[in-house]
Amino acid sequence: MSPAVWVAAGAVFLGVVALLASYNRFVRDAQLIDNSWSNVDSELRRRYDLIPNLVETVQGYAVHERTTFESVTRARSQAMASDGNAASQSADENVLVGALRSLLAVSEAYPELKANVRFAELQEELITTENRIQAARRIFNGNVRDYNTRVQSVPSNLVARAFGFRARTYFEVDEAVRATGAPHVRLGAPGR
Amino acid sequence: MDGTAVALLVVFMVLGLISILSWKRHADRVSAFPQVARQAGLSYSEGDAFGSARVAFPLFRLGDGREVTNTMWRTSADGAVVRAFDYAYYTESRDDRGLMGLSTGMGLGLGPGRERETTPQRTYRYFTCALAEVPAVWPNLRIVPQKGLTRLVNALDGADIHFESGEFNRMFRVTCEDEHFAHAFVDAQMIEFLVATQGEFEFETRGRWILIAGKQQPPRGFPALIGLHDALRATVPDLVWQTYPQGPRASLDGGFL
Numbered sequence: 150m151s152p153a154v155w156v157a158a159g160a161v162f163l164g165v166v167a168l169l170a171s172y173n174r175f176v177r178d179a180q181l182i183d184n185s186w187s188n189v190d191s192e193l194r195r196r197y198d199l200i201p202n203l204v205e206t207v208q209g210y211a212v213h214e215r216t217t218f219e220s221v222t223r224a225r226s227q228a229m230a231s232d233g234n235a236a237s238q239s240a241d242e243n244v245l246v247g248a249l250r251s252l253l254a255v256s257e258a259y260p261e262l263k264a265n266v267r268f269a270e271l272q273e274e275l276i277t278t279e280n281r282i283q284a285a286r287r288i289f290n291g292n293v294r295d296y297n298t299r300v301q302s303v304p305s306n307l308v309a310r311a312f313g314f315r316a317r318t319y320f321e322v323d324e325a326v327r328a329t330g331a332p333h334v335r336l337g338a339p340g341r
Numbered sequence: 342m343d344g345t346a347v348a349l350l351v352v353f354m355v356l357g358l359i360s361i362l363s364w365k366r367h368a369d370r371v372s373a374f375p376q377v378a379r380q381a382g383l384s385y386s387e388g389d390a391f392g393s394a395r396v397a398f399p400l401f402r403l404g405d406g407r408e409v410t411n412t413m414w415r416t417s418a419d420g421a422v423v424r425a426f427d428y429a430y431y432t433e434s435r436d437d438r439g440l441m442g443l444s445t446g447m448g449l450g451l452g453p454g455r456e457r458e459t460t461p462q463r464t465y466r467y468f469t470c471a472l473a474e475v476p477a478v479w480p481n482l483r484i485v486p487q488k489g490l491t492r493l494v495n496a497l498d499g500a501d502i503h504f505e506s507g508e509f510n511r512m513f514r515v516t517c518e519d520e521h522f523a524h525a526f527v528d529a530q531m532i533e534f535l536v537a538t539q540g541e542f543e544f545e546t547r548g549r550w551i552l553i554a555g556k557q558q559p560p561r562g563f564p565a566l567i568g569l570h571d572a573l574r575a576t577v578p579d580l581v582w583q584t585y586p587q588g589p590r591a592s593l594d595g596g597f598l
Contacts, residue, residue: 178507185505188529284529288506295507332537332572 171308178296182317185289189320190233192282193242196325199278200225200249203271207255210262217251224248235289235320242322249275249325276326286320293317373560374411381564383413390414393426393472396550399483400543404430404466413563423473423570425563428554433461469558471570472550475577477587479546480519482526486540487514506532512540525580534576544573 204218224245231241253272256262297316300309308314371387378385389409394401401407407430414424487495492511495501501514502523509532517523526546527535535544542555553570 181505181507181510188505192529281529284533288509288529288532292505292507332534332576 168308171305172312175296175299175305175309175312175314178292178299179314182289182292182296185285185292186233186235186320189282189285189289192278192285193228193238196275196278196282197225197229199271199274203249203252203268203275206265206268206271207252207262210259210265211255214255217248217255221245221248221252235293235318239318239321246323246325253326272326279324279326282322283324286322290319290321293319370560371411374413374563377560377563378413381413383415383564383567386412388412389426391422391424393424393470394428396472396547396552398545398547398550398552400428400468400470400545400552400554404432406431406463411560411563413567415567417473417567417571417574419571419574421473421475421571421574423471423567425469425471425566425570427557428468428470429465431463431465433463435461467557468554469556469562469566471553471566473570473574474549475551475574476549477582477585478548479526479581479585480517480522481548482517482519482523482546483515484527484535484544485514485516486512486543488540504532505529506536509536512536522581522585525578525584528578528580531576531578534572538569542569 200221204221207214208218224241224247228238228241228245231238256268262268299305300314300316374387375385384390387410390412391414393412394407394409408428410427410429412424412426414422416422492514495514500516502517502520503510504515504524504527506529509527513535515523515527542553545552545554551570551573553566553573555566558566
């Protein structure tokens, strides 16, 4: 065989290896996104579980706020029934967050409720859950960002197009209560 | 004076200057410790006030001439005595007619005959560590930064545990004797915390101890490193505290090394 054939065969071989590597990386990244989404989902469920107790506690003090309770309950049911797609889940969660904020605002008008230990504990739990949701959300979005970059970059976009890997949607949701945000770590410059 | 003599003189002068600057830098660093500790409200000892390197972390078993110096410490809000200290050790390479060999660190060398013929060269390694005891007993978990070629080699052996963050998986190699513990310990918030350290430190749990180790820090980095250890312990998920056995803190000799 002539050297040209060897070179051509080598180029084809390298091309196939690169194609396989790129395809496998898309599969791996997509799985990573699904895994991180399941973490977001379980944190959201933790918040759904908290809401009935929160509503019940507030109801004990603010019986006249029926509209608020109903909107929270409705938003919770709607969010729980969401199809698990990041875009639709974002919309449903934001409705729930709005309703939750209204519920927490009610406590401002009822000093006895604000002083209630159970209510304070639930609020604390809500903050913890909010922090966990936001951390899981940031990780999910980080994975989506990496994946989408590859879907849109040359030459991996050719593999994405050929095998149907499409850009994913970010999960954006407001905070029901003020979360602590992503950590920042800064030390002095290293010595020798 | 001929050209060679002048060149030699210049070389000696440059070497001398480098030595003096290096010595001065070291002296300045050492003299800054008491003041930094005082300003930060920390206790300080020039030596190893706690026998810190006796805890059985792999880092404290490497090389020879292991030495702990410049220990700063305080009792944190959760009751943990957190100490930050310089740690150094050396490895010896032996140049024997072009052959190089590493010291085993256990006095075994390459055989007595060969050792007599060789000239050992010492390579020193310097770290700053933060160490504290927790009221629990945890499996050995190592979270080690990885870059470039190391990452490639690590990927090939397949021993590391993967988590839900691509960025975290690229930045760190995680190994643990108990994978369930690793997944409980490294939750989403812990991932964010560790990623925020930008791969500058290694994190490890072993028995009752948590170690953070990184490049040698300037004195003002010590209080910050103690703060980092506090933040790390505060980020440990509730699930870990609830699931793994708890108990009172033990002394270094408490049998949980």
